[in-house]
Amino acid sequence: MDLLRALGRRAWTEAEYLRWCAAAGLVGPRSAGAVPAAAGALFRYGSLVAALSFSAQRCGGRAALIDESGALSYTEVDDRSTRLANEWRKRGLRAGETVALLVRNHRGLFDALFAAAKCGTRILLLNPDFTGPRLSEVAVRERVDLLVYDQEFESALGTLSPRRGAYRAWTESPQLRSLETLIAAGSSEPLPVPAELARVVLPDGSIAAGAQAWSLQPVGALLSRVPLRAREVTECPVPLFHSLGFAMALLSVGLGSTLVIRRRFEPRRVLESMARNRATALIVAPVMLSRLTDLDPLSFAERDLSALRVALVGGSRLGGELCRRTAHRLGPVLYHVYGSTAAGCVAVATPADLAAEPRCAGRPLAGTVVRIADESGAALPVGETGRILAGNTVPAGADRLVPTGDLGRFDAAGRLFVAGRAGGPTGSGNTVVSEDSRR
Known part of the structure; x- marks a missing residue:
């Protein structure tokens, strides 16, 4: 009986996620023809390649990304990664080995990410601050077999000399060991099915993709609160090695949207790019949003930002003053994501939530259970502060909640407030954006 209830709950929850995905244009009649290829890629290569295959099939000529070198279509990203993967296989790379990426935001990251996924490797995203002795230490500890670096x-x-080689991604002088050289030489023939599916590991050691059971939860839950839509334009200055940037980049790929990226954050260039590309979504950390909205009011008045519907912020808590300044500069478009490495995305504060309570972390996502508990794990009543426990009903079940590492409370309207770290200094359970990303 318990099993039947669990299966029923799973089916109902997945149906809800499917509904939100359909509302965003991710699935529907226009996507039906791409489903077989994406399903095949999912079982052969995993979720990363499936997302790319899905969008390459349904909107292949659309720009997948725009960086400082120009635009690449979904068809081009798919083909480039296949050619690179074939060249790496010729040089001995095999499923289960580790490919490390020490790169900033540009096309080389996508080339390497999808190529490594097509080879079935373990993909390690490195923080660019990991240099010198620390880089060598990480490479030895993680048994890096192949390195991609700027x-x-x-x-x-x-x-440092990984056994499968070290290859330049962003370079001012293309050479034999650059990604562009390998891509130009590579075959576009489909790759053999790898013995393992790829996994992506973030700098903090958490698994970003490839470890969870199949579910629409990571996409559907977020879309239940944030009105992102398919085939739009997302401006993403957040570093892609960061959990927020990586998650939103993959969501952009799945939606068939255009991702606009650059190697370094410069507020005025971001503002100009948003206007030029008619960005509908902006993904930022609070420190970035603060620097952006600190620009003079004339900079905003001179640019048409009317396409912007979502400014998604994560990484640390917002202050009331920043919320108000953002609303004044960009309009009622601010969405704040709260989560943790262990629990994933937990809650989202919408513009309405932030207008009423700028300090709140929002409301739990669809299919997410959040409990405020005492030290014994017992639930506390509304208004009382305790440990924040959270979990998704898929796949673990609502009875398996994990601590986010924060203290918090609910108000009478069902909004979550983060009071500080559990047993530590005040702060958010989110991963804090690195100093490197602020430059």
Whole structure:
């Protein structure tokens, strides 16, 4: 009987996620023809390649990304990663080995990410601050077999020499060991099915993709609160090695939207790009949003930002003053994501939530259970502060909640407030954006 209830709850929850995905244009009649290829890619190569295959099939000529070198279509991203994967396989790379990426936001990251996924490797995203002795330490500990790096980090590699090679991604002088050279030489023939599915590991050690049971939860839950839509334009200055940036980049790929990225955050360039590309969504950390809205009012008045519907913020808590300044500069478009490494995305504060209570973390996502508990795990009443426990009904079940590491409370309207770290200094359970991303 318990099993039947669990299966029924799973079916109902997945149906709700499907409904939100359909409302966003992710699934529907226009996508039906792409489903078989995406399903095949899902079982052969995993969720990363399936997302790319899905969008390459239904909107192949649309720009998948725009960086400082220009635009690449979904068809081009798919083809480039296949060619690179074939070249890596010729050089000995095999499923289960580790590919490390020490790169900033640009096309090389996508080339390497999807190529490594097509090879079935373990993909390790490195923080660009991991240089010098620390980089060598991480490479040895994680048993890195192949390294992709930007030219600016070459001096920090030292004697590091992975057995499958080290290849330049962003470089001012293409050479034999650059990604572009390998892509130009590579075959576009489909790759053999790898013995393992790819996994993506973030700098904090958490698994970003490839470890969970199949579910629409990661996408459907967020879309239940944030009105992102298919085939739009997302401006994403957040570093893609960061959990927020990585998650939103993959969501953009799945939606068939255009992701606009650049190697370094410069507020005025971001504002200009938003207007030029008619961005409908902006993904930022609070420190970035603060620097952006600090620009003079004339900068906003001179640019048409009317397409913007979502400014999604995560990484640390917002202050009331920043919420008000954002509303004044950009309009009622601010959405704040709260979550943790262990629990994933837990709650989202909408513009209405932030207008009523700028300090709140929002309301739990669809299919997410949040409990305020005492030290014994017993639930506390509304208004009382305790440990924040959270979990998704899929796949773990609502009875398996994990601590986010924060203290918090609910108000009478059902909004979550974060009071500080559990047993530590005040702060959010989110991963704090690195200093590197602020430059």
